[in-house]
Amino acid sequence: MDFELSMEQDILRKTVRDFAEKEIAPKARELDEKEQFSLQTMAAMGDLGLFGMVVSEEYGGQGMDYISYIIAVEEIARVDGSHAATVAAGNSLGIGPLYYYGSEEQKHKYLPDLCAGKALWGFGLTEPGAGSDAGGSATTAVLDGNEWVINGSKIFITNASTPISRGVTVMCKTGSRDEKRPELSCILVENGTKGFEAREMHGKMMWRGSNTSELYFEDCRVPKDNMLGLRGKGFHQMLETLDAGRLSIGAMGVGGAQGAYELALRYAKERQQFGRPISTFQVNAFKLADMAMEIEAARLLLYQACWQKDQHKSFSKSAAMGKLYASEVMGRVVNEAVQLHGGYGLMKEYNVERFYRDQKLLTIGEGTSEIQRLVIARLIGAI
Amino acid sequence: MNIVVCIKQVPDTETQIKIAGDGKTIATDDIKWVMNPYDEFGVEEALRIQKAKGGEVIVVGAGPKRVTESLRTALAMGADKAVLIEDDGLYGADPLAVAKILAAAVKPLSPDIVFLGMRAVDDDAGLVGPALAEFLDMPNLSVVTKVEVGEGSVTVQRPVEGQTLVLEASLPAVISAQKGLNEPRYASLPGIMKAKKKPLEVKTLADLGLDKAGKAEIAALTPPPARAAGKTISGETAQELAANLAKALREEAKVI
Numbered sequence: 001m002d003f004e005l006s007m008e009q010d011i012l013r014k015t016v017r018d019f020a021e022k023e024i025a026p027k028a029r030e031l032d033e034k035e036q037f038s039l040q041t042m043a044a045m046g047d048l049g050l051f052g053m054v055v056s057e058e059y060g061g062q063g064m065d066y067i068s069y070i071i072a073v074e075e076i077a078r079v080d081g082s083h084a085a086t087v088a089a090g091n092s093l094g095i096g097p098l099y100y101y102g103s104e105e106q107k108h109k110y111l112p113d114l115c116a117g118k119a120l121w122g123f124g125l126t127e128p129g130a131g132s133d134a135g136g137s138a139t140t141a142v143l144d145g146n147e148w149v150i151n152g153s154k155i156f157i158t159n160a161s162t163p164i165s166r167g168v169t170v171m172c173k174t175g176s177r178d179e180k181r182p183e184l185s186c187i188l189v190e191n192g193t194k195g196f197e198a199r200e201m202h203g204k205m206m207w208r209g210s211n212t213s214e215l216y217f218e219d220c221r222v223p224k225d226n227m228l229g230l231r232g233k234g235f236h237q238m239l240e241t242l243d244a245g246r247l248s249i250g251a252m253g254v255g256g257a258q259g260a261y262e263l264a265l266r267y268a269k270e271r272q273q274f275g276r277p278i279s280t281f282q283v284n285a286f287k288l289a290d291m292a293m294e295i296e297a298a299r300l301l302l303y304q305a306c307w308q309k310d311q312h313k314s315f316s317k318s319a320a321m322g323k324l325y326a327s328e329v330m331g332r333v334v335n336e337a338v339q340l341h342g343g344y345g346l347m348k349e350y351n352v353e354r355f356y357r358d359q360k361l362l363t364i365g366e367g368t369s370e371i372q373r374l375v376i377a378r379l380i381g382a383i
Numbered sequence: 384m385n386i387v388v389c390i391k392q393v394p395d396t397e398t399q400i401k402i403a404g405d406g407k408t409i410a411t412d413d414i415k416w417v418m419n420p421y422d423e424f425g426v427e428e429a430l431r432i433q434k435a436k437g438g439e440v441i442v443v444g445a446g447p448k449r450v451t452e453s454l455r456t457a458l459a460m461g462a463d464k465a466v467l468i469e470d471d472g473l474y475g476a477d478p479l480a481v482a483k484i485l486a487a488a489v490k491p492l493s494p495d496i497v498f499l500g501m502r503a504v505d506d507d508a509g510l511v512g513p514a515l516a517e518f519l520d521m522p523n524l525s526v527v528t529k530v531e532v533g534e535g536s537v538t539v540q541r542p543v544e545g546q547t548l549v550l551e552a553s554l555p556a557v558i559s560a561q562k563g564l565n566e567p568r569y570a571s572l573p574g575i576m577k578a579k580k581k582p583l584e585v586k587t588l589a590d591l592g593l594d595k596a597g598k599a600e601i602a603a604l605t606p607p608p609a610r611a612a613g614k615t616i617s618g619e620t621a622q623e624l625a626a627n628l629a630k631a632l633r634e635e636a637k638v639i
Contacts, residue, residue, distance in 0.1 A: 007451065007452050007455055008455075008575050008576070008578075008579060010452060011452060011455060011456050011459060011570060011575050011578075012572065012575055014415075014417065014456075015456075015459070015569050015570045015571075015572075015575070018569065019569050047571070048569055048571055048572060049571045049572025049573050049574075050572065053572065057573075057576075062572045062573050062576055063576055064572065064576065072572075
């Protein structure tokens with residue numbers, strides 16, 4: 001066994017940490033407060049190379065391994081969940097399906113700008129009436145001559161309505177094999193296509209500096225060639241995309257927990273009560289010890305899943321475990337981190353308050369904790 | 384125009400330094416190592432000059448194998464080649480010996496400019512720059528915040544007590560960077576991947592025909608004294624508080 005990161009991974013971690021602390025951390029609170037997506041930090045993240053991290057150089061990507069990508073997401077999440085969300089969704093959900101299932105033409109058309117961070121792409125899966133039951137999608141696509149005609153709507157779609165959003169991959173019902181099993185396919189729809197509208201969603205509790213949209217399709221016509229991969233493969237593509245996407249949500253859990261833990265440790269060492277730093281009271285010291293331990297355990301589980309993916313081994317179970325564990329660890333960590341901050345932890349002026357809110361998405365997005373347990377239960381043969 | 388940048392690897396500025404059992408060196412077990420921030424200004428300036436004037440940027444470091452990471456970081460920022468003089472005993476060695484070793488490694492590269500930080504953030508000696516200029520027989524331009532390269536000459540600025548000193552020297556020259564010279568770029572992710580394939584030559588002291596024997600030796604390292612707890616002045620009224628404060632300053636602190 002070798003727990004040592006490669007020199008490149010080490011340089012990457014230091015570089016992204018440095019970048020996150022200097023370029024993102026100073027702006028995160030204000031963007032959260034105003035519920036605003038920043039084109040400026042987006043461009044800076046693009047310049048650094050945070051998009052298309054695992055895509056080969058041929059399409060403008062960085063050609064790195066999955067663990068490098070996960071380290072980058074972790075380091076961004078250590079200072080801000082919203083920016084980590086933009087990067088994670090950009091890579092896993094926007095770029096991922098295009099890179100893995102797209103035709104050469106589609107890849108050459110979209111990937112270079114997406115990998116340069118000059119454009120963003122969304123992945124339209126969840127619907128108002130189809131969340132965990134993603135197979136129950138009601139959005140339909142009907143072939144009419146050389147065009148698909150799409151009708152329906154999607155919700156909670158990251159990166160789809162920024163000024164640089166170029167389009168979305170939409171999972172649609174394109175037919176049915178029998179009563180219970182609809183034929184699902186993924187179709188590419190560019191922003192600006194007639195009959196397609198991506199509307200920004202407001203009033204979020206968390207990830208307020210990231211972009212979330214509702215998508216509306218009304219007799220939206222796209223060329224037949226906009227099919228992503230094979231017709232009827234949509235559900236399979238979605239499952240694979242989510243497997244990999246889970247690793248980046250896990251990275252947000254580990255990184256977010258790390259950030260909240262560091263805030264709590266620093267505060268507890270500075271805050272004096274009864275004439276001594278509150279970190280020296282055993283009740284608090286033990287909380288901090290538990291945080292450190294759980295974060296390390298979550299990180300190891302997550303890195304193991306990434307290693308399996310990099311080695312082309314099956315990683316579905318580890319990905320579900322890593323996502324579930326890391327997001328729940330972050331839940332426990334932010335809870336105690338706010339507790340250690342006392343009254344100040346309830347104030348927006350203290351960053352730990354933002355971490356507390358941002359955490360909540362992680363047990364819900366890209367498969368709820370309940371769905372992760374179901375995935376694991378099936379894979380260990382319990383169900 | 385060929386530019387050499389000398390790089391020292393130092394503990395990350397957030398590291399809590401502990402003194403090792405021998406009482407002469409620091410404990411290196413839990414240290415995160417980074418490129419000396421002042422050297423980073425040198426790398427950035429070299430890359431900017433290269434963009435305008437062409438040529439090659441070569442980074443040179445001396446120390447244990449771990450220094451490779453700082454050299455690779457400079458390559459990821461955009462430098463073309465790296466040279467490591469690898470020796471486990473070089474970290475913490477006498478700055479004069481280090482300057483002599485660097486000079487021997489830099490000389491065959493025939494640089495037009497040699498950059499380095501004005502000091503390293505670990506030992507703060509600030510000696511390697513001037514000594515290197517001496518050993519290379521080049522003009523020494525220290526503590527520089529602005530560089531303009533002309534034809535065969537260079538003009539630099541050094542801040543001095545609210546004024547600016549403008550210095551001009553013929554090339555080749557040694558320039559040591561001060562904070563404010565520039566804002567160093569990040570090593571981009573594509574840069575990190577490209578750096579893997581760039582040449583990094585490893586030399587030993589024997590290759591240079593040198594040893595690390597210096598003139599000065601560290602006899603002992605001691606941590607700064609722990610800060611004592613503050614004292615609270617008590618009193619019922621403002622007059623009483625002021626009187627007690629004055630008394631404490633005179634009798635206990637003995638400052639008035």
